[in-house]
Amino acid sequence: MKQKIPQMLNEQINKELFSAYLYLDFVNFFVQKGLMGFAHWYRVQAQEERDHAMLFYDYLHHNNENITLDAIEKPETTQQTSLDVVRAGLAHEEFITASIDDIYAAALAAKDFRTTQFLDWFVKEQGEEEANANDLVTKVELFGADPKSLYLLDAELGARVYAPPTLVVG
Numbered sequence: 001m002k003q004k005i006p007q008m009l010n011e012q013i014n015k016e017l018f019s020a021y022l023y024l025d026f027v028n029f030f031v032q033k034g035l036m037g038f039a040h041w042y043r044v045q046a047q048e049e050r051d052h053a054m055l056f057y058d059y060l061h062h063n064n065e066n067i068t069l070d071a072i073e074k075p076e077t078t079q080q081t082s083l084d085v086v087r088a089g090l091a092h093e094e095f096i097t098a099s100i101d102d103i104y105a106a107a108l109a110a111k112d113f114r115t116t117q118f119l120d121w122f123v124k125e126q127g128e129e130e131a132n133a134n135d136l137v138t139k140v141e142l143f144g145a146d147p148k149s150l151y152l153l154d155a156e157l158g159a160r161v162y163a164p165p166t167l168v169v170g
């Protein structure tokens with residue numbers, strides 16, 4: 001692989017693991033609030049983030065690149081309301097999208113087309129993750145202040161089913 005691409009992919013492992021850590025912190029927030037459906041939704045999200053980390057990990061190994069595992073930053077969920085937490089989730093997904101886009105741009109500039117092809121799945125996935133996060137923000141904005149609606153929304157989120165990634169490396 002070329003130039004700085006392996007290093008950027010290596011850093012993305014850490015960002016995905018941090019995403020899982022952040023969402024587990026969100027789980028903690030919602031468990032404290034008694035919103036177990038929200039907690040479940042973010043627990044599934046955390047599982048997906050660990051899957052993403054492993055895809056980058058496997059891709060580097062598959063390309064005979066060494067991996068350095070760095071410390072994972074401590075998540076700080078200081079938000080006071082459910083709305084602020086789901087908004088923080090959306091902002092985090094936008095940050096991850098920008099990070100994937102940066103790697104994509106570097107790989108394209110280096111003519112590392114194997115990596116751009118690998119990243120195509122993540123470009124699409126980030127579109128879905130942002131849409132899901134945005135949808136959640138909208139629902140909490142619309143229904144979060146009404147207890148009956150919040151109860152139904154919590155039940156809806158509690159029905160989220162974990163699905164393993166459709167991307168396979170190797």
Ligand code: OFO
Pocket residue numbers: 016019048049052092093096126129
């Ligand atoms: Fe890994 O997609 Fe969210 O962060």
